[in-house]
Amino acid sequence: MSQKVRIALDAMGGDHGASVVLAGADISLARHPDTSFLLFGDETVIGRLLADRPALREASTVVHTDVSIKMDEKPSQALRHGRWRSSMWLAIDAVKKGDADVAVSAGNTGALMAMSKFHLRTIPGVSRPAIACLWPTLRGESIVLDVGASIGADEQHLVQLAIMGAAMASVVLDIDRPSVGLLNVGVEEVKGLDEIRQAHQVLRATAPGRMDYHGFVEGDDIGKGTVDVVVTEGFSGNIALKTAEGTAKQFAAYLKSAMGRTLAARIGYLFARKAFSTLKEKMDPRKVNGGVFLGLNGVVIKSHGGTDAEGFAAAVDLGWDMARYDVLARIRRTLDATAPAPVEVAS
Template sequence: MTERNETTIAIDAMGGDHGPKVTIAGAALALERRPDTRFMLFGDETAMREALADYPALQAASSLHHCEVSVRMEDKPSQALRQGRHKSSMWRAIDAVKTGEADVAVSAGNTGALMAMAKFCLRTMAEIERPAIAAIWPTLRGQSIVLDVGATIGADAQQLIDFSMMGGAMARVLFGLERPTVGLLNIGVEEVKGQDEIREAGRLLKETPIERIDYHGFVEGDDLGKGTVDVVVTEGFTGNIALKTAEGTAKQIAAYLKAAMTRTWLAKLGYILAKSAFDRLRDKMDPRKVNGGVFLGLNGIVIKSHGGTDAEGFAAAIDLADAMARHDLMNKIAADLESFHRRLSAETKDQSESTQT
């Protein structure tokens, strides 16, 4: 799998709960892992220079761009778009992708505002009606991709197929798979179950196979953790609930384990003896390792980091952005879309001609 030698990443340095304190430190960690990365940092120049003082290597690899406005976490998308357009650190980071100055933008800011600005600035790709947010999901097999996890509510059959192609392209980039498996999230694996849109999407995926993915069929909620398929496709309302439920369950299990291991002296001794195993479990359940939602379906790549993450988590989002840019995610999605719609158009034409004769 070929990759580009160097990437430029635009950072909304003011985004998230902690601003430059975390975003700058995260960029510094990411630079240590990929020294050939370059950064465009957008935000309050004084605050950014203060945070950069501890990271001379990052300072040398970055250009600073002062912005007068920062989008607040509580701002409504319409308010942020109206007040922060052309001026905010979030908008200017996205615009750097549009102008070609940067390969990808990363922000830990307000999700709704980020999606609204990204859609307005970058626009959706040809043949794509709605963008999607794709998340990396830890599984028993390793990792899967789940989309949409909250970009929009609801999706028709064609939009679910578009999500399948975009998710498949991301899996090829991220996991190095030639033909990732794709499943549609449903209330059962039987073809007669589920909403009309899901059943229709399943029918079309079987009748008009996509060249670079293997359609598995319907998957259920427990298949998410099993890693039954490489890509799980659903609409944004269901996907967001699944994501928040999984995050809450992980925290719940961690709290249970902590309470159990500190309840008695015998339990504390058992924890000490099994500490390496618990450390591996903690590492596996660490949400920072899979931080970063990819906005797919736009004419440019935007990564959304969790707003409350720390430097390690923000660095993981930058790592993800770097991988998407280096392995040319945009062109892979565009090629898959063009191929599918060309074949679909040809089949529709053939069916029309056979009906006429």
């Protein structure tokens, strides 16, 4: 990798397009001055937004395209009309060609995954890519994967998810030996689907040296932070993610309603403002915005489509970490080290 971390941005992706993308990139650049950007999108719009951001303008190269992927487009449609020329494709293509170390987009998740998988392909030893996300917990943060890349997983894929999640945790969470748990309906070994119990047996017997395999964890263990990495297949992972997001919004709405219900409650809020501010900070989804597409021959970060500048900056920061500390190389090394030895056939 070059001395600078080179980040390709889909400047036209997301609900708010270039206005949020460039504002977020500017925030991230202030935190990581050793960054250069490739901005793919409408050069007129981008140029106008860069005019008030001299540092970002100096660190950026603009590549014009007026083709963008709509947020409601089907992946197959996006591939047909957006291949080779959309801002999303060109950002991914920059990683493919080696012109960028990571691509970040707030665009259509299905289209981004389809294009990334089609163009970058998966790492040898990985059957399918996964989406990994940072999850706020009582202990700090954990990594949960897969949260929606694909539905279903056999024993082999679950083991691959554990390896990739542990490699990401070692960098992003700065943990030398992350603890890893398999999400299940109980911690007893007799519980769960066959695939989960088989993966449990494999990990318990052969977990790589840079991973501390904990065993089964349940849904409430995610928020507790019982382990550093929670492994599950994409269907249940996405349900868990959406349930947690909805619960956080529900709790915030309840709290806001309760605080304004009576004069005593409003007065009490004034005395507890600092505590509520701390709570809001802990629950702020912008702090952990960004899902990593793991298992591809390149780093792709998916930002939430409706995020603001701070949220997009968090996604760019995550991409910077993944590229600077070469998580892909760690994943490849671990997969190579844990690959089964070839079986010799007697003549």
